[in-house]
Amino acid sequence: MTQLRRSLTVAMAIARKDAISELRGRQAAGSTLFFAALVLLLFGFALGPDAERLAQAAPGLLWLAIVFGGLITVARLHQLEAEDGALEQLALYPVDRRAIYAGKALAGAAAMLVLGGLLVPAAGILYGIPIGAAWVPLLTAVVLGAIGFAAVGTAYAGLTVRMRAREVLLPLLLLPIVAPLLLAAVKASSAVLAGDPLGEAGSWLQLLAAFDVIMLVVGAGTYGFLLEE
Amino acid sequence: MKTRILGWAALVAVVAAAVNGLFVVPADLNQGDAQRIMYVHVASAWLAYASFGVTALAGIGYLVRRDLRLDAIALAGAEVGVMFTAFTIWGGMMWGKPVWGVFWQWEDPRLTTTALLLALYIGYLLLRRLTDDPHRRAARAAVVGLIAAVDIPIVHFSVLWWRGLHQGPTIGDPSKLLHPSAPLLFVLALLAMVGAFTLTWAYLLIRRYQLARLEWQREEEARLSRIVAARRAAPPPLVGNVEEPAR
Amino acid sequence: MTDVGFVIAGYGVILGGIGLYALLLARRLRAARDAVGAPTDADPPANDAPA
Numbered sequence: 001m002t003q004l005r006r007s008l009t010v011a012m013a014i015a016r017k018d019a020i021s022e023l024r025g026r027q028a029a030g031s032t033l034f035f036a037a038l039v040l041l042l043f044g045f046a047l048g049p050d051a052e053r054l055a056q057a058a059p060g061l062l063w064l065a066i067v068f069g070g071l072i073t074v075a076r077l078h079q080l081e082a083e084d085g086a087l088e089q090l091a092l093y094p095v096d097r098r099a100i101y102a103g104k105a106l107a108g109a110a111a112m113l114v115l116g117g118l119l120v121p122a123a124g125i126l127y128g129i130p131i132g133a134a135w136v137p138l139l140t141a142v143v144l145g146a147i148g149f150a151a152v153g154t155a156y157a158g159l160t161v162r163m164r165a166r167e168v169l170l171p172l173l174l175l176p177i178v179a180p181l182l183l184a185a186v187k188a189s190s191a192v193l194a195g196d197p198l199g200e201a202g203s204w205l206q207l208l209a210a211f212d213v214i215m216l217v218v219g220a221g222t223y224g225f226l227l228e229e
Numbered sequence: 230m231k232t233r234i235l236g237w238a239a240l241v242a243v244v245a246a247a248v249n250g251l252f253v254v255p256a257d258l259n260q261g262d263a264q265r266i267m268y269v270h271v272a273s274a275w276l277a278y279a280s281f282g283v284t285a286l287a288g289i290g291y292l293v294r295r296d297l298r299l300d301a302i303a304l305a306g307a308e309v310g311v312m313f314t315a316f317t318i319w320g321g322m323m324w325g326k327p328v329w330g331v332f333w334q335w336e337d338p339r340l341t342t343t344a345l346l347l348a349l350y351i352g353y354l355l356l357r358r359l360t361d362d363p364h365r366r367a368a369r370a371a372v373v374g375l376i377a378a379v380d381i382p383i384v385h386f387s388v389l390w391w392r393g394l395h396q397g398p399t400i401g402d403p404s405k406l407l408h409p410s411a412p413l414l415f416v417l418a419l420l421a422m423v424g425a426f427t428l429t430w431a432y433l434l435i436r437r438y439q440l441a442r443l444e445w446q447r448e449e450e451a452r453l454s455r456i457v458a459a460r461r462a463a464p465p466p467l468v469g470n471v472e473e474p475a476r
Numbered sequence: 477m478t479d480v481g482f483v484i485a486g487y488g489v490i491l492g493g494i495g496l497y498a499l500l501l502a503r504r505l506r507a508a509r510d511a512v513g514a515p516t517d518a519d520p521p522a523n524d525a526p527a
Contacts, residue, residue: 179345180387180388204390443508
């Protein structure tokens, strides 16, 4: 049992360390949020000014902005350590690799949760969609989406962090994988925003949850092989 | 030697199945001649997914055993797979235009899932190309192959549910061939093509694997030569003994 | 384009592509077999001086 407690301690320590560097290096996290909001704005220019068309497209645009912001976020969470050579040191610690993965994925999910949580009202304002009572299931979708994206994103970020052309390789690898996450999150979001007439939101959220579990398991299982290099 | 026989057998089988599909089997009542494309489209799809399975499994094998031969199998699977995937999409488009009237249908799970499969394959091959160290390359590729393989069924189901909310295409459902009510002649033609393609696939896989191993051997030779040459140019200093160095 | 055109395009590209790939592999295999064991650029120049 102590092995499990030790792993948990390590995971929390890493998550806390990443969270602190996110908060301290406020420019980076803030810039990411600003970039994602900019994406929302630009979509308005690209698809507007017809309010009805924007309102219909809103869930998709919102999630695209979250995904783009997420790409930058997961990359950044690995980059700091890679630049300092801390990643190699981390790999030398005699600790369960899955704990390291869990800590980083947790930090990534938390960062994306903040990102998504702030983008939802922004999208509500920009695209004129009343959120009202739907904010609970909407937030659920954001939580599940953040976890899923961070689960795969952390693994792929760890994989690409020391590679040349990583700026293009990370999105190239990650975006096809999160296509079902994007699909499910958008369907769930648009359903709850419309009052869920077909009762489908639950199914989509379940799909999201399944994606999360699967990717967390696979990510944890393979992360160790990526550190070992 | 056996591979060569396999190759010729595959060639004969493909020609026979193609002649059958194009000329012998009658045209479909609804879809007309366009339905003939289904034979190569479905056969390609079958092998596209089978290749991915090979790549993913060989990758796991590498992570367990660290044997680079398994990585060579994974590479062969990926390269052959990306080709069959491209063919699947091409076939789907060539069938879709006459039957649906459009080249692309978002609601067809096979087409959209296969498009994503193509993206995954390309990412995989690009990743390999950007890594020089053989073992690092094999490990990274294995992880990507595994995650992608796990993702494919999720994609398929999500697109299937996606479609379920709309009226699916009623005329010209590509999976009609797999229906129990499909005419026997069509099913046999499809099976013949699948069999022929499978032989071809096996042959190409073996050849690509052989090539991968030869190329790795060459890589190793070049690497060792460089080390030897570097040593000759700057021989490590002799300790203690004040003997003249060899050159 | 008539239906037949699409069928020809479909079969042509797919079967032709397989054939091209097979030929390409054969050529690369031949080149690789010749290259293995051949001297690389890093090898020292062979000693040509008469004994």
